[in-house]
Amino acid sequence: MDLGLNNFNYTDQDWSEFAGMPSLTYLDMSTQGDNLYHSEFPEFISQCRNLTFLSLSQNNLNGQILPSIGQLKELQYLDLSYKFLNSSIPSELGLCTNLTHLSLASNQLNGELPLSLSNLNNLVELGLANNQFSGTIPNNIGLILGLQRIDLSMNLLEGKIPSSVGQLRELQYLDLSSNSLNSSIPSELVLCTNLTYLYLSSNKLNGELPLSLSNLNNLVELGLANNRFSGTIPDNIGLISGLQHIDLSMNLLEGEIPLSIGQLRELQYLNLSYNSLNSSIPSELGLCTNPNHLSLASNQLNGELPLSLSNLNNLVKLGLDSNLFTGQILPSLVSNWTKME
Numbered sequence: 001m002d003l004g005l006n007n008f009n010y011t012d013q014d015w016s017e018f019a020g021m022p023s024l025t026y027l028d029m030s031t032q033g034d035n036l037y038h039s040e041f042p043e044f045i046s047q048c049r050n051l052t053f054l055s056l057s058q059n060n061l062n063g064q065i066l067p068s069i070g071q072l073k074e075l076q077y078l079d080l081s082y083k084f085l086n087s088s089i090p091s092e093l094g095l096c097t098n099l100t101h102l103s104l105a106s107n108q109l110n111g112e113l114p115l116s117l118s119n120l121n122n123l124v125e126l127g128l129a130n131n132q133f134s135g136t137i138p139n140n141i142g143l144i145l146g147l148q149r150i151d152l153s154m155n156l157l158e159g160k161i162p163s164s165v166g167q168l169r170e171l172q173y174l175d176l177s178s179n180s181l182n183s184s185i186p187s188e189l190v191l192c193t194n195l196t197y198l199y200l201s202s203n204k205l206n207g208e209l210p211l212s213l214s215n216l217n218n219l220v221e222l223g224l225a226n227n228r229f230s231g232t233i234p235d236n237i238g239l240i241s242g243l244q245h246i247d248l249s250m251n252l253l254e255g256e257i258p259l260s261i262g263q264l265r266e267l268q269y270l271n272l273s274y275n276s277l278n279s280s281i282p283s284e285l286g287l288c289t290n291p292n293h294l295s296l297a298s299n300q301l302n303g304e305l306p307l308s309l310s311n312l313n314n315l316v317k318l319g320l321d322s323n324l325f326t327g328q329i330l331p332s333l334v335s336n337w338t339k340m341e
Contacts, residue, residue: 070095094119103127142167166191221245238263262287295319
């Protein structure tokens with residue numbers, strides 16, 4: 001039996017009036033707009049033992065996730081996002097071993113991520129962003145071999161990116177941004193060759209960018225901004241030919257802008273600002289004719305602006321300020337920049 005009560009007004013509902021429905025398999029009580037309600041987690045849900053789909057997203061549900069959630073052994077899809085839940089994740093959630101989709105994003109959940117999450121070995125999507133989780137990312141996360149999407153951004157996580165993440169060969173999306181992670185990038189991460197989106201920005205990550213990043217040849221977006229990465233930008237970054245978005249801004253990178261960047265013909269966004277890069281702009285950058293955003297500001301870049309930049313006729317935003325450029329700004333350089341804002 002399916003039951004959809006989304007966009008229904010549950011204001012101040014007394015859930016004690018509801019009894020468990022053992023034949024119920026699909027329950028959607030998500031709300032939008034003004035159809036919000038204020039109550040704690042409905043206790044009757046734990047008696048709906050055959051539920052496979054449960055969505056209570058986008059409402060004003062508050063309090064804790066009840067440990068009795070672990071009784072829903074058939075559950076495959078659980079969405080409790082965009083609420084005011086303020087407990088830790090009960091370890092009993094690890095009993096729901098059929099879960100493939102788990103979203104608890106945008107709550108006020110806290111405490112450490114329980115080790116029992118690794119029991120969810122059918123999980124494909126894990127969304128815990130925008131909460132107050134602390135402690136470290138469990139090293140046994142690599143046991144959830146089928147994971148394709150992980151979003152732990154905007155929390156209070158610290159310590160290392162676990163090396164076991166390299167076991168997640170199906171992983172396509174990884175967002176650990178806006179935490180306090182303070183390790184280097186583990187070399188094992190490059191074993192996740194299906195990654196298309198990698199976001200590690202706004203942490204305290206350090207060390208050099210590994211040359212082996214070029215193994216991630218399916219990457220479309222790479223976000224490493226606002227960390228403490230040092231050393232040079234790997235020369236072989238041009239081997240990731242499908243890259244469309246690169247943000248390495250606000251780090252401690254030095255040396256040259258690699259010539260191989262000209263191989264990134266799909267590139268639309270490049271931000272290398274606020275580093276210590278001290279080369280000239282390679283003329284090869286002009287081979288990337290798709291960028292609409294280019295920022296190289298606040299480095300120690302020098303020399304003349306190459307005329308090949310005139311090929312960037314899709315540019316909307318350009319930032320070259322706070323460098324050591326010399327020479328003239330020629331009309332032939334800027335005449336193609338008709339979209340510039």
